[in-house]
Amino acid sequence: MRPLRDAQLGAFTFFASALPHDVCGSNGLPLTPNSIKILGRFQLLKTISHPRLCQYVDISRGKHERLVVVTEHYESSLNDFQKQRVLQIAYEALEGLEFMNKHGMVHRALNAQNVLMDGKGKVKLAKFGLYYMTDHGADVDFPIGYPSYLAPEVIAQGSVHPSDPSQGENPLPSGPKTDVWSLGVLLFELCAVSSLKPPCLDLMIDYLIELSVRSCIDDIVTVLAEEHGCLDAIRVSLKSITSHCLLHWPTPAELLVDPVFEGVSCLYAPFQQPVGLFSSSLRCAHLELPEDISQLCKDDDEEYLGERAIDEVYHLWCLAGGDLEKELTNKEIIQSKPPVCTLPKLKDVAGEAYYPLLEDEQSSLSQSNSSNELSCTVTLPLIIRERDTEYQLIRIILFDRLLKAYPYKKNLVWKEARVDIPPLIRGLAWAALLGVEGDIQAKYDSIDKDTPIPTDRQIEVDIPRCHQYDELLSSPQGHRKFRRVLKAWVVSHPDLVYWQGLDSLCAPFLWLNFNNEALAYACMSAFIPKYLYNFFLKDNSHVIQEYLTVFSQMIAFHDPELSNHLNEIGFIPDLYAIPWFLTMFTHVFPLHKIFHLWDTLLLGNSSFPFCIGVAILQQLRDRLLANGFNECILLFSDLPEIDIERCVRESINLFCWTPKSATYRQHAQPPKAQGDSSTNGFGKAANYYSSDYQDMPKTDLSREPLALSDLKAEVSPRISAEDLIDLCELSVGGQTKRSKASKPKILAVDIRSIEDFGRGHISGSISIPYSTAFSPDGELVQCPATGTLQSFRGRVIVVISHAMKSAFATHLVKVNYPRVTTLDGGINKMKPTGLLTVPSPQI
Incomplete structure (x- = not known):
């Protein structure tokens, strides 16, 4: 959106038509309220930005079908016009009307109060989307437009409600030419009869509508113009314009190229749509820096906030406690357009905050901020940070600059996303974290989304059940966009199929990018291969x-007591976890929780969802341990409230304690191209978990694929030899790979015989021979966890043997010993490395 600058934020309100409560649609579901239909259509209006149109900002739905619309606003209107600028005013208004027509819209509500003037005296058309958002007046009980300015054919239709079946055939929507008539009447009224008072004015307009001969209009305009002192040039221009508007009825596009505007059109440069973040065009060609950038924020009188986008300023106003209906109530005009102009605290924000430096990649928010208060805010819970006006201003400005430099500043986007992501720009931030690049709109447009396919029926059934508590997604526009994005994905992935749950996966991306289907599709297409590779075969x-x-295995690794109990009662993940992972928890949690969960999920690799699943179980741990199979089934049929912030916090901790090869999957996404891995990770574990284990080059020390039956037979996960070397910090070529702070603490337990251990073992490992704990037939002789291991409880235990003897590790899990793993391939994998230690002979 464009900057606020000299504009205000204004609001107007109206009621949508109420629907009967006892009527259902053809699908058997209740009818969608008209207010939700309007809310869905309104989203498109936020994307329409032109110098001659007042920018739409937001819409809110209140009680009894009330809607409050927030829009760019100016105090001056055509009531304050200068007669000498009649040609410029007409030309500027036509520019706005033409741009609307290109988007398939008609104003239909032109009058002097809806043609505003900005600080430079330029035309800004207000309420230009009212006719569109109400479905040409079908969703409201009042007419769209003002009778004195409506075209004759509109008046001839009478007051017909389009949604009323008793009225017969619905009238056709108005076309662009109706606005040209309204503009002609408006210019005629303002320039020629501005001093006339009602009812004289109404009589004059009624008479004008009845005119059909050019000479009559010419005579009236000439007489009135001379009577009220208009200049000759203005009189000629007015006669020409009104003749064109009221007799020939051209479209705005046709009238703009009329010779009457030859001396005016040269004053205006053609409007160029700003280049979006994801396109093939150069985004920064227009950017210029002053010679001395230190002077950017030295002007104490500079209105820095006015240079921020209108939607940003409104978002901050809401965070500062702004309430639309309360503002309207306080002014005792719930049906008017009061300015929204209070932004507490933000005027005191230093100018430097609007121009953050990005070059020092080692800096952090707490170091680079001059405000100690903001530095402390970073440590507060996320929900508090998201409601802190000043903090959000700083974060929005920072992310805005980083995203404008994407993909050049991709690493800094990742770094700042680990702190938090501002809700206002979450959609673009997610796209950057997913590595979306290129001309996504062209790719989306090239996909056939119209030809019927067999999946259409299933999509139609699923959409009315997907997050329909949300007003935006439940609107007809939301359903239409759902269908298009889902169908685009199905058509563009012929090797995959539509499974129930794909609609839930699509929901967060569609909600965040409601006006950019191409970006929603691109994010979804990047997300699924990373976290759900081949799930939709x-x-x-x-x-x-x-x-x-x-x-x-991850449950057993992190919480063996809970794992043992769930296995004993037969409550296996097949009974509850498939919807979790197939939809990445979008089927389980409402959208506002998914946003916070996925803010962190997108920073992790494909194994992070396992940690989220374990964290959810641990929040329900006490209830699960206290109940049997039937009670657990009932518990998960209606999942209790989950603290998402705690879930995220615990998931990160679990992730940092999980050796990356422990979650190896044979059917995970194949390795990416060289240099294509993202710099993800969490805090101190950022180095160790910089990429998926699958992305690492395969060597003789890597984990080997395992048959599913063999994998199911093992309670504990395996880790690779290369992971063991890395975690034990064994010297390779005289150097260790990573610092101690970047890895979990580990203990290698060698269960070979004393003799074999003496011939060579891992440095730092301890010997607990298998024969001391188990008999030759596998019977337990002595619990290995009661002796030496007890002092190492809490570390990651790696069991090492000649062959895979899982009984030792299985027993440790059975006695609730946490973080137990086995070495894939046993000691034989380590022998070729030359890293085995032989104890020196004692003298």
Whole structure:
């Protein structure tokens, strides 16, 4: 959106038509309220930006079908016009009307109060979207337009409500020419009869509408213009314009090229739509820096906030406690357009905050901010940070600059996203985290979204049940966009199929990018391969089963007591976790929780969802441990309230304690191209978890693929030899790979015989021979967890043997010993490395 500058934020309100409560649609569901239909259509209006149109900012839905619309506003209107500028005013108004027509819209409500003037005296058309958002007046009980300015054919239709079946055939929507008539009447009234008072004015307008001969209009205009002192040039121009508008009825586009505007059109440069973030065009060609950038924020009188986008200023006003209906109530005009102009605290924000420096990539928010108060805000809970006006201003400005420099500043976007993501620009931030680039609109447009396909029926059934508590997604526009994005994904991925749950996956991306279907599709297309690779195959059973088995091992790894209990009662992940992972929890949580959850999910690799699943179980831990199978089934049929912020916090901790090879999956996404991995991670574990284990080059020390039956037979996860070397910080070529702070603490437990241990073992490992704990037939002789291991409880335990003897690790899990793993391939994988230690002979 364009900057606020000298504009105000204004609001107007109206009621949508109420629907009967006892009527259902053809699908058996209740009818969608007209206010929600209007809310859905309104979203498109926010994307329409032109110098001659007042920018739409937001819409809110209140009680009894009330709608309050927030828009760019100016105090001056055509009532304050200068007669000498009649040609410029007409030309500027036509520019706005032509731009609307290109978007398939008609104003239909032109009058002097809806033609505003900005601080430079330029025309700004207000309420230009009212006719469109109300479906040409079908969703409201009042007529759109003012009778004195409506074209004859509109008046001839009479007051017909389009949605009333008793009225017969619905009237056709008005076309662009009706606005030209209204403009002609408006210019005639303002320039020629501005001093006439009602009812004289109404009589004059009524008479004018009845005129059909050019000479009559010419005579009236000439007489009135001379009587009220108009200049000759203005009189000639007015006669020409009114003749064209009221007799020939051209479209705005045709009238703009009329010879009457030859001396005016040269004063205006053609409007160029700003280049979006994801396109093939150069975005920064118009950018210029002053010679001395230190002077950017030295002017104490500079209105820095006025240079921010209108939607940003409104968002901050809401955070500062702004309430639209309360403002209207306080002014005792719930049906008028009061200015919204209070932004507490923000006037005191230093100018430097509007121009953050990006070059020092080592700086952090707390270091680079001059305000100690903001530095402390970073440590507060996320929900408080998102409601802090000044903090959000700083974060919005920072992310706005980083995203404008994307993908050049991709690493800094990742770094700042680890702090938090401002809700106002979450959609673009997610796209950057997912690595979306290029001309996404052209790619989306090239996909056939209209030809019927077999999946259409299932999509139509699923959409009315997907997050329909949300007003935006439940609107007809929301349903239409859902269908288009889902169908685009299905058509563009012929090797995959539509599974129930894909609509839930689409919902967060569509909500955040409601006016940019191409970006919603691009984000969804980047998200699924990363976190749900091959989940949407026609036969996905082997992928799902491997995923659930690894999840079971993660439960045993992090919480063996809970794992043992769930296995004993037969409450396995197949019964509850498939919807979790197939929809990445969007089927489980409402959207506002998904936004916070995915802010962190997108920073992690494909194994992070396992940690989220374990964190959810641990929040329900006490209830699960206290109940049997039937009670657990009932518990998950209506999942209790989950603290998402706690879930995120615990997920990160679990993630940092999980060796990356422990979540290896044979059916995960294949390795990316060299240099294509993202710099993700969480705090101290950022280095260790910089990429998926699957993305690492495969060597002789990597984990080997395992048959599903063998994987299911093991309670504990395996880790690779290269992971063991890295976690034990064994020297490779005289250097260790990573610092101690970047890895979980680990203990290698060698269960070979004393003799074999003496011939060579991992440095720092301890020996607990298998024969001391288990008999030759596998019977437990002595619990290994009661002796030496007890002092190391809490570390990651890696069991090492000649072959895979899972009984040792399985017993540790059975006695509730956490973080137990086994070394894939056993000691034989380590022998070729030359890293085994032989103890020195004692003298």
